[in-house]
Amino acid sequence: RLAVLDIVPTHAMWHDFSMQKAMKIYHWLFLAQPKPLPEMLVGRAPVLLWTTNSEGVIDFVSGAALGDLGGREEIIGRRIHDLSPNPQMAETVLRRGLGGETLNFTMPIRDRLFEVSTGPWHNERGQTVGIIGVCIDVTRRQVAEQQLRAAVDNAPLMLWTTDRKGVLTFMQGAAMASVGYTPENTIGRAIDSMGDNEELGREIIRRCLAGETFAYEAMLRGRFFESSAAPLHGAGGEIAGIIGVSIDITDQRQAKRDLEAQREQMELIFRHSWDGLCIREMELGSYKRRLIMFNDMFAQMSGFGREELMARYGTDKLLHHHNSDLERRRQREMILGGKAIQGVDSWVRPDGKENYHEFTSVPIRRDDKHILIVDIRRDITDRLKTEEALKLAHRQLVTAREQERRRLARELHDSIGQGLVALQLSMRTVLSESSIPPGQALAQRVTEATQQCSRLVGEIRQLCHGLYPPTLESLGLVAALQQLVRSCGNSGPPLELQHDEQLSSRRFSPDVEITLFRIAQEALSNAIRHSQATRIGISLTLTPDGLLWLRITDDGKGFDVESGKHGLGMISMKERAHSVGGVLVICSEPGQSVVKAGVPVQVPTPAS
Incomplete structure (x- = not known):
């Protein structure tokens, strides 16, 4: 039992390469023990154990590595010179082993690499009768x-x-x-x-x-x-x-230094940018937000100091977006779409001042529960005020121009027009009360002068109507459009006016009425002169959102809206619509052209 217990730990020998110790153990195994014991131990070890006689003929071989070399039958009875790829090396091993030396070397055998240790093999009387060797397959290790x-x-x-x-x-x-x-x-x-x-x-x-x-x-x-x-x-x-x-x-x-330099540059740009910049974190689902970092301009736009802004952001104490519903929809759109969004919104500062901002928000996914949002904001309050002031100035200019047209129309009608009418009546009176025979030349010249006066009166009335239609001033937009359709119908294709019944007697502000009337004038004139249409329609409707829409359509040849080759009339229509806070939409293709103008019934007044 003591001998067997001594043997069991030698399995570690295969990895420690303690060959001399192994030789002593194997000598004891083969000389003092029955054959089944060494077969049992060595046959399962990851090695190849072999012995030869004094002629180098292998008389025993065992070990798990034997399977890689073809089996015991192919090895027993053969000289090591035949199995070795180097017969001269095999002869040296045999000679030196019989001389009592132990050798350690590496040798390839049949596409495998083995570490080999050899030494003398003794009989019971201590006589050298051959050599004993241990081969360890180190192919995988190699x-x-x-x-x-x-x-x-x-x-x-x-x-x-x-x-x-x-x-x-x-x-x-x-x-x-x-x-x-x-x-x-x-x-x-x-x-x-x-x-x-x-x-x-x-x-x-x-x-x-x-x-x-x-x-x-x-x-x-x-x-x-x-x-x-x-x-x-x-x-x-x-x-x-x-x-x-x-x-x-x-x-x-070097890359780290370059990255650090870029980071410092970005921080410099971030810190001194004229735009408000911030990076915020938002929790998915709850939409809770917190600021990660922001620049001084962002804090200035909010109206809070840096510490107060950091403490208040994302709480009810920080009243920012007036259009909070829009903000929530924008956040959901950002999360679901994963794309940058742009727009305009307004903030209310602690002092009650409302500022308007252009913004760009870029989402960056952080993890499954949070996203980072990079916000870029630019205060456009002053720009919007300037634009509104320009609109007001343009509207005032248009109003002044229409007032001047009205004044000229009245002057022409009340002075020159009335004078011509009086002159015409006087000439008729002279002709009827004089004793000049109708056939004489003088009577004929007076008659021609009377007719010329009649034509001039008609032209002045037409000119006055073009400068400012009296129907618009006295009866309103629908009546003025009806008169415009009748006058244009005499010189072009059939025209049809459709309108909501409640608009017949309703009056709007002079700015709204004159704007839509002038747009209708220009659009009908263009359609009659250029479209080659067979039918032209005009409609007037009031939508629930307070917009009064004028729509002019024709079935003509159409034109290229994007070409830019349009006269002053197109520009004038757009300017008139914009001057009262309205929009002008023009669409055209062969067979159908549409001009739509929508203006608010209540013309907005710019903030002071």
Whole structure:
């Protein structure tokens, strides 16, 4: 029992390569024990155990590695010279083994690589009768070593070892080329003589030999290396030297410096931008928000100090968006779509002042529960006020122009027109009360002058109507449009006016009525002159949102809306609609052209 208990731990021998110990154990096994015991132990071990006679003929073989060599039948009875790829080496092994020597070497056998240990084989009387050998299959280990060596040779690092004096015994790795190192000019040199810091080299030796693992950064021939050194233990567990790995981080350090410089530039831009910038985090589902960072302009736009803004953001105490429903819809759209959105919204500052902003919000997914939102805001309050002031000025200009047209129309009608009518009546009176015979030349000239007066009166009335239609002023927009349709119908295709019945007697502000009337005038004139239409329609409707819509359609040849080759009439229509806060939409294709003008019934007044 004691002998068997001695044998069991020898399974670890296959990995420790304690061949001499193994030889003694196997001698004892084969000389002192029945054959089943060594067969049982060795047959399951990851090795190949064999013995020969004095002629080198194999008389015993066992071990799990036997299966890779074809089986016991192909080996028993053959000389080791026949099985070895190097017969001369086999003869040396036999001769030296019979002479009492133990040999250790590596040998390929049938596409496998084995580590081999051989020695003399003794009988019961201690006489050498052959040799005994142990073969360990190290093919996989060799492949792993090759892969490790390839990784070391191609990775930007240096793998190295030293003895206890700090003298390099091994160095390998792709990073060696960057500092001009080769195994020839490094192995045998002390590590404290190779870097730019001898004191650091001595500290590495001291600390590692004391059992510490030491990490450090150092410059070597103009390159930066991040290194780690640790004690290298021998077979008996004693510290035999140092093992270390050094990784070239020069490019990494440069990239880090470049990234840091870019970050500083971005922070400078972020801090001093004229736009309000902020990065905020939003919790999915609850839409809770918190500020991560923001610039001074963002705080200034909010009306709060930096600390107060950070504390209040995302709470009910910070009243920002008037259009909160729009804000919530925008957040959901952002989350579901994952795309940047743009728009205009308004904030109410603590002082009650309402500011308008153009914004761009860009979502960045952070994790399954949160997203980051980058907000870029620009205060457009002053710009909107300027635009409103320009609209007001334009509307006032249009109003003044219409008032001047009205004044001219009245002057023409009341002075020149009435004067011509009086002159016409006087000439008729002279002609009827005089004794001039109707056939004489003088009577004929008076008659022609009377007719000329009649024509001039008609032209002045038509001119006055063009300057400012009296029907619009006295009866309203629907009546003026009806009169316009009748007058235009005499010189073009059939026209049809449709309108809501309640609009017949309803009056609107003079700005709204004159704007839509002038647009109708221009659109009908263009359709009659250019469209070659067979039918023209005009409609007037009031929508629930307070917009009064004028629509003019024709079935003519159409025109290219985007070409830009349009006269002043098109520009005038757009300016008139915009001056009262309205819109003008023009669509055209062969067979159908549409001009739509929508203006608010209540013309907006710009904020002061």
